[in-house]
Amino acid sequence: MSSDISDLPPADEYLSEEEVVHLRSVLREQIKLLIDRSRNNLGDLTEEQSADGDQVDVAASESERGHRLRFAERERKMVGKIQSALERVAEGEYGMCSECGGPIGHKRLMARPVATQCIDCKTMAERHETRSWGS
Ligand SMILES: [Zn+2]
Numbered sequence: 001m002s003s004d005i006s007d008l009p010p011a012d013e014y015l016s017e018e019e020v021v022h023l024r025s026v027l028r029e030q031i032k033l034l035i036d037r038s039r040n041n042l043g044d045l046t047e048e049q050s051a052d053g054d055q056v057d058v059a060a061s062e063s064e065r066g067h068r069l070r071f072a073e074r075e076r077k078m079v080g081k082i083q084s085a086l087e088r089v090a091e092g093e094y095g096m097c098s099e100c101g102g103p104i105g106h107k108r109l110m111a112r113p114v115a116t117q118c119i120d121c122k123t124m125a126e127r128h129e130t131r132s133w134g135s
Contacts, residue, residue: 013103015095023113024089030113031082038075041068081114097121 015023088094095104099121108115117125 013105015103015106015109019106019109020089020094023094023109024086027082027085027089027113031079031086034075034079034082038072038079041072041075078114085114085116099125 085094088096095109096102097104097118098116100118102118104115104118108119115122
């Protein structure tokens with residue numbers, strides 16, 4: 001009926017309401033797990049620091065601590081990605097490519113709920129990155 005519908009990408013590329021709800025619960029589950037895990041992780045670190053056990057091998061525990069901090073840092077970044085995905089859900093922008101504004105597509109989002117770019121833009125960005133390798 002309305003002619004402006006024809007300007008939109010194919011409707012089947014857009015997420016249905018059920019799919020958004022499903023992915024939102026997946027994202028919430030993931031963020032909960034990450035936060036629980038990093039809380040445990042950091043809890044251990046604090047215990048180690050406050051423990052007065054001076055017989056602890058300092059070098060070994062320092063490198064162990066470094067590992068955990070790097071791991072915690074990676075998890076923190078992942079939490080940030082999930083949080084911004086959840087914000088996009090709240091704003092009704094979830095599933096839209098941050099580059100071209102088109103739909104990211106179900107398959108891609110089901111496989112990677114935190115994706116912010118459609119496969120075309122992502123491929124383009126990766127090609128751009130690998131160009132500097134000089135084949
Ligand atoms: Zn795109």
